[in-house]
Amino acid sequence: MGRRYRLYPTQEQGTVLTGWGHTARALWNVALEQRKYLWEQRRYTLRSAEQCKQLTAARADLEWIRELPAQAGQQTLRILDRAYDNFWNPNHPADFPARKKRGHRLSVPLPGQAVEVRKLNRRWAEVRLPKLGWVRFRLSRALGGTIRNATVSQDGNGWHISFGIHTGRKPAAPNGKPGxxxxxxxxxxxxxxxxxxxxxxxxxxxxxxxxxxxxxxxxxxxxxxxxxxxxxxxxxxxxxxxxxxxxxxxxxxxxxxxxxxxxxxxxxxxxxxxxxxxxxxxxxxxxxxxxxxxxxxxxxxxxxxxxxxxxxxxxxxxxxxxxxxxxxxxxxxxxxxxxxxxxxxxxxxxxxxxxxxxxxxxxxxxxxxxxxxxxxxxxxxxxxxxxxxxxxxxxxxxxxxxxxxxxxxxxxxxxxxxxxx
Incomplete structure (x- = not known):
């Protein structure tokens, strides 16, 4: 299940998150172009396992990539894997993965192991993001399970954080009501x-x-x-x-x-x-x-x-x-x-x-x-x-x-x- 909350970073934290969002977008575009080039030139299928090794080498040379948490970069490449898998799935409506424009919604994906949540009171909680520290968010509803992944995103109303939660809930039995x-x-x-x-x-x-x-x-x-x-x-x-x-x-x-x-x-x-x-x-x-x-x-x-x-x-x-x-x-x-x-x-x-x-x-x-x-x-x-x-x-x-x-x-x-x- 997904859980989405309003995030309230400080001005300094918001500036850092904006930079991370643009870096994650640029990383997506570079990784996508690399995969397309290798297939067109060599008929070689590149996956995230190999690109993550190249990302580690790039972080040592490029400061703008090094500023993005390593977990966020690796998660971006895994999401690109899933985009390819969805495209090749005949039962999935997804199109071929597309480049992200500068006006695309900023988002920073993270695995569940990279974040930590603690409750402050009935209405507020904090999430610890790597290289950024604790950020407050509005606890509008309980998490209700184990965090599998998290995504920090920005829209016209400000910053939000979404959690992928493993609730353990199973499909309900037929309710027997009229259709x-x-x-x-x-x-x-x-x-x-x-x-x-x-x-x-x-x-x-x-x-x-x-x-x-x-x-x-x-x-x-x-x-x-x-x-x-x-x-x-x-x-x-x-x-x-x-x-x-x-x-x-x-x-x-x-x-x-x-x-x-x-x-x-x-x-x-x-x-x-x-x-x-x-x-x-x-x-x-x-x-x-x-x-x-x-x-x-x-x-x-x-x-x-x-x-x-x-x-x-x-x-x-x-x-x-x-x-x-x-x-x-x-x-x-x-x-x-x-x-x-x-x-x-x-x-x-x-x-x-x-x-x-x-x-x-x-x-x-x-x-x-x-x-x-x-x-x-x-x-x-x-x-x-x-x-x-x-x-x-x-x-x-x-x-x-x-x-x-x-x-x-x-x-x-x-x-x-x-x-x-």
């Missing part, structure tokens, strides 16, 4: 089949916050244009303060979105025996409509706005949370095919696009006369498909079943493309 289907959408954030009203995500920014964000974005654009014309692209302190203010608003927005997502998924997993959702391909749904120079896209700005609305409801993150929370609360996640869920009548099972004209909220079946909210009708259809799922995936509530294909064979490194390192 449900959930339709995730834009007009309705989530419509549960057993409820008569949708669950709406509150606005992640207030009206004044949206105005301020728009003002800051325009201000940033003006300052960047000035920097390119007069400062050779170098950012001024004013521009950096503007970027920091934007980051604070964006982080606040992300935290509110995450709060709603966690509360929603916890309630669904805890109070239902199974949760049926659509097996969505979010990447395909949010592809850009720009097109090419020869064949430019149509309604590009409208599609961009739709993509932002889809991603704002985080369908992928909701599914990820339901996957692990269902095991904790004795429920089961059942993804079902998403085709025709919005055009299938939950009463008679007939599929007809005429039953759902346009993008209205009303579903009126042209065959049996059944009327319902379109999103609620889809959630009932999703629940019916989920009930029929048992090692198979169903096409609809009344159609034949299609066998789930066997997992694809794991690709070997001998067939690795030269461009992927």
């Amino acid at each position: 449900c289907g959930v339709d995730f959408g834009i007009a309705s954030s989530a419509y549960v089949s057993t409820e008569d009203k949708p669950r709406q995500m509150p606005p992640t920014l207030t009206k004044n916050e949206r105005k301020r964000l728009e003002y800051l974005e325009h201000k940033k654009a003006r300052q960047q244009t000035y920097a390119k014309k007069h400062n050779g692209g170098k950012y001024s302190n004013r521009l950096r303060r503007t970027i920091t203010a934007i980051g604070k608003l964006r982080t606040r927005q992300a935290n509110r979105r995450s709060d709603f997502t966690h509360k929603l998924t916890t309630d669904l997993a805890k109070n239902h025996g199974f949760v049926g959702i659509e097996d969505l391909r979010v990447k395909n749904m949010t592809k850009s409509a720009n097109g090419t120079v020869e064949e430019p896209g149509r309604q590009v700005r409208q599609k961009a706005g739709l993509n932002r609305s889809i991603l704002d409801n985080t369908p992928g993150e909701r599914r990820r949370q339901l996957e692990y929370k269902s095991g904790l609360y004795g429920s089961e996640l059942r993804p079902v095919p998403a085709f025709h869920t919005s055009q299938t009548c939950a009463a008679c099972g007939k599929v007809d696009p005429e039953s759902r004209k346009g993008c209205g909220r009303l579903f009126a079946c042209v065959h049996c006369g059944h009327e319902d909210d379109a999103d609620h009708n889809a959630s009932v259809e999703i629940e019916a498909r989920a009930r029929r799922t048992g090692g198979t995936v169903t096409n609809s509530t009344r159609s034949t079943t299609v066998r789930v294909p066997a997992p694809g064979r794991r690709r070997t490194r001998e067939t690795q493309p030269a461009t992927y390192g």
Whole structure:
């Protein structure tokens, strides 16, 4: 289990952590380029065990690497190993490991043996970081287990520390509660089949916050244009303060979105025996409509706005949370095919696009006369498909079943493309 706490370093400690974050980012980029080069030139697969030996030699010659704790550098290389393994795993959605830009969130990973935690009182505790000493953090909840790893990171709200905790908790037995289907959408954030009203995500920014964000974005654009014309692209302190203010608003927005997502998924997993959702391909749904120079896209700005609305409801993150929370609360996640869920009548099972004209909220079946909210009708259809799922995936509530294909064979490194390192 993961535990995340707000960290309160002193000004001197914050400066040191910022330097460590940039060093860890640079180390990641150098290690990634080294692996890609060796594969392209020699077809040699480099792993962290060998790179850790090279890191030890580099620390003796390069001061900027020596300032980073050795445990943090070694942990960075191990994480790069895991990124490669996830990429080659056909059942994992990870892409090929990418370089980290300077604007990437600063983070310093550490193994569990390198940190020590002591409790000060009911609300505060301290963590001892190598080469830095004790740093206070807000004890918002108990650790509840043994620390396996730790990551110090920074976002718009300041510094945080995350612990990977071994709790020893085992998957719960089936809770025996009734199941449900959930339709995730834009007009309705989530419509549960057993409820008569949708669950709406509150606005992640207030009206004044949206105005301020728009003002800051325009201000940033003006300052960047000035920097390119007069400062050779170098950012001024004013521009950096503007970027920091934007980051604070964006982080606040992300935290509110995450709060709603966690509360929603916890309630669904805890109070239902199974949760049926659509097996969505979010990447395909949010592809850009720009097109090419020869064949430019149509309604590009409208599609961009739709993509932002889809991603704002985080369908992928909701599914990820339901996957692990269902095991904790004795429920089961059942993804079902998403085709025709919005055009299938939950009463008679007939599929007809005429039953759902346009993008209205009303579903009126042209065959049996059944009327319902379109999103609620889809959630009932999703629940019916989920009930029929048992090692198979169903096409609809009344159609034949299609066998789930066997997992694809794991690709070997001998067939690795030269461009992927």
